[in-house]
Amino acid sequence: MKEQSKLIRNQAKRSQNREHSVPLYLTSSFIFDDAEQGRAIFADEIEGNIYSRYSNPNTTEFIDKVCELEGAEAGLAFSSGMAGVFASLAGLLKSGDHILACRSIFGSTHQLLNQLFPRWGITFTYVDASK
Numbered sequence: 001m002k003e004q005s006k007l008i009r010n011q012a013k014r015s016q017n018r019e020h021s022v023p024l025y026l027t028s029s030f031i032f033d034d035a036e037q038g039r040a041i042f043a044d045e046i047e048g049n050i051y052s053r054y055s056n057p058n059t060t061e062f063i064d065k066v067c068e069l070e071g072a073e074a075g076l077a078f079s080s081g082m083a084g085v086f087a088s089l090a091g092l093l094k095s096g097d098h099i100l101a102c103r104s105i106f107g108s109t110h111q112l113l114n115q116l117f118p119r120w121g122i123t124f125t126y127v128d129a130s131k
Helices: 003-009 035-042 057-070 081-092 109-120
Strands: 098-101 123-126
Touching: 003 057, 081 109, 098 109, 109 123
Parallel strands: 098 123
Antiparallel strands: none
């Protein structure tokens, strides 16, 4: 399948309704068949949706499409660029690390460098990116 076709035609999962396009799941929460299923989903023992801030069939479909296009095994999606920046840095950095950053970085990243990361023992230096 061509890349352009993958963008609009590749649907990882279809419901029992056999829809042509991915339906929109405009809900904040999901129901469970019983209390045991709910417990197992909350415990990450089985896959399932709990609350749209955590997971949603639309988000899962988006991640699956991007992963296929990029040739990746897995991925994450965030509701904002800053959430993605924070998750990436927080997942990679540890106490004692030092960051080199230019001043023209994404907006609130300055607050991470100046306010949050020092509390975690992470230091930084602004550098001239033009050199």
